[in-house]
Amino acid sequence: MSGRLAGKVAIVTGSGSGIGQAIAIRFASEGASVVVDYRNHLDQAQETASKAEAAGGKAILVKADVSNLADTQNLVDQAYAQLGRCDILVNNAGIEKSAAFWDVTEADYDTVLDINLKGAFFLTQAFVRRLRDAKQPGRVINTSSVHEDMVFPNFSTYCASKGGMRMLMRDLAVELGPLNITVNNIAPGAIATPINTKMMANKSQLEALLANIPLGRMGTPEDVAGVALFLASDDGAYVTGSTYFVDGGLIRNYHEQ
Ligand code: NAP
Numbered sequence: 044m045s046g047r048l049a050g051k052v053a054i055v056t057g058s059g060s061g062i063g064q065a066i067a068i069r070f071a072s073e074g075a076s077v078v079v080d081y082r083n084h085l086d087q088a089q090e091t092a093s094k095a096e097a098a099g100g101k102a103i104l105v106k107a108d109v110s111n112l113a114d115t116q117n118l119v120d121q122a123y124a125q126l127g128r129c130d131i132l133v134n135n136a137g138i139e140k141s142a143a144f145w146d147v148t149e150a151d152y153d154t155v156l157d158i159n160l161k162g163a164f165f166l167t168q169a170f171v172r173r174l175r176d177a178k179q180p181g182r183v184i185n186t187s188s189v190h191e192d193m194v195f196p197n198f199s200t201y202c203a204s205k206g207g208m209r210m211l212m213r214d215l216a217v218e219l220g221p222l223n224i225t226v227n228n229i230a231p232g233a234i235a236t237p238i239n240t241k242m243m244a245n246k247s248q249l250e251a252l253l254a255n256i257p258l259g260r261m262g263t264p265e266d267v268a269g270v271a272l273f274l275a276s277d278d279g280a281y282v283t284g285s286t287y288f289v290d291g292g293l294i295r296n297y298h299e300q
Contacts, residue, residue, distance in 0.1 A: 044099060046074030047276040052126045054078040054118055056109050056166065057136030059087030061236030062186055065264030066133055066271045067091050071100025073272060078122045078129075080136070082108050101126070109136045109162030110154075119169040130179070131275045132170045134163035134208075135186040139201040139238065152200050159204035164211060171224055180223035184274050185212055186267070187228040187286065189294045205230075209286060216284030225283035227274050232290025234262040257292030 044050075048070055058067040059081040067077045068091065077095050079102050081088035092102035105121045107114035122129040137159045140151045167183055174181040190202050191209035208228060215226040233239065233252055242248050243261075253259060267289050273279050274287070288294055 044074040046072070046099070047272065047278075048131075049074035051075045051130040051275070052078070052122055052128050053131035053133060053275065054080060054122055054129060054166075054170070055133040055135055056080045056107075056118075056162070057082070058091050058133075059084050061238060062231065062234060062264045062267045063133070063135040064091045064094075065268040066135065067102070068094045068098050069265070069268035069272050070131070070275065071095035071102060072098035073276070074100060075131070075275075076101040076103075076126045078102075078118065078126070079104050080107050080109070080118055082106070082136070109134075109166055110157035112165050115162065115166040116169045118166065119173060123173065128179075129170065129173065129181075131182045131184070132167060133184045133186065133271060133275075134166060136162060137186065137188075137204075137238075139198055141197050142200075143197055144199050147200060155200035156204050156207075159201070160207045160211070163208060167211075167215065167226075171219060171222070174224060175222055181225075182275050182279070183212075183215065183219075183224065183226040184271055185226075185228045187212070187230045189230050189232050189288060189290050191228065191230055191286065193294050212286070213284055220283055225274070225279065227279075227282060227284070228286040229267060229270050229274070230286050230288045230290065230294075231267050232256065232262060232288070232293035234264060234267060234289075236264055255293055255296055256290070257296050260291065262289060262291060 057063040095102040188205040191205040
């Protein structure tokens with residue numbers, strides 16, 4: 044199989060829908076074998092796998108809740124057991140919960156931080172330990188958010204998780220650089236995926252949002268997947284420690300209503 048990721052194996056967490064699904068399919072179209080991680084929706088993961096295979100790559104399904112350390116270890120182990128190696132990790136699984144700061148519960152805090160930050164932290168650890176032992180290079184790509192940098196009132200847990208992901212990425216770029224492992228974030232703005240279903244159904248909220256986006260439209264999961272491919276491919280070999288905003292210019296032009 045030819046392509047920019049020929050012979051590579053990539054884990055993409057939360058790849059049953061939205062951005063993760065588009066990344067898995069795009070990687071497969073460039074010759075990668077992909078580990079499709081899902082938590083609840085086997086049917087959606089199967090759809091990703093069949094589209095990835097139709098695009099020309101190989102795909103395996105692994106059920107793993109990224110907030111569970113045993114599951115994250117198993118995700119890496121399955122990549123090696125079933126596909127023989129693992130070169131690229133995309134920490135994409137994520138959730139958000141809305142609440143005014145004073146209403147945030149401990150349970151909501153733990154859920155958001157455990158999935159968005161702890162999950163990426165320990166899955167990356169499991170991934171790089173294998174690379175270190177095998178003396179192989181690798182790529183870590185995190186789906187962060189414009190909210191690693193930009194305020195999002197009533198989503199303090201989400202901001203804390205994505206802000207944490209920004210500093211985790213910067214720290215690991217330095218710590219893992221000598222192992223030839225690059226670490227970068229992609230910070231999407233408003234992308235049309237299930238996470239935004241409620242907002243997209245609210246006409247006035249959607250119009251207000253679009254007015255803040257210089258390019259005048261929401262992004263697509265494929266817009267994000269193109270940047271992930273760049274970071275995973277040889278073209279991205281000398282890029283580490285950076286955040287790539289994929290937001291139509293939103294972060295430069297946002298005004299809270
Ligand atoms: P999405 O369609 O809701 O996808 C999120 C995926 O994460 C789902 O497939 C979900 O699987 C999975 N997931 C959630 N918790 C998980 C867990 N504990 N273990 C494993 N998988 C889990 O939304 P999306 O927009 O593509 O979001 C992907 C990433 O992009 C997230 O990190 C999000 O914060 C980030 N992002 C999105 C936007 C946007 O506008 N869409 C903007 C900025 C950043 P289940 O359905 O099985 O739970």
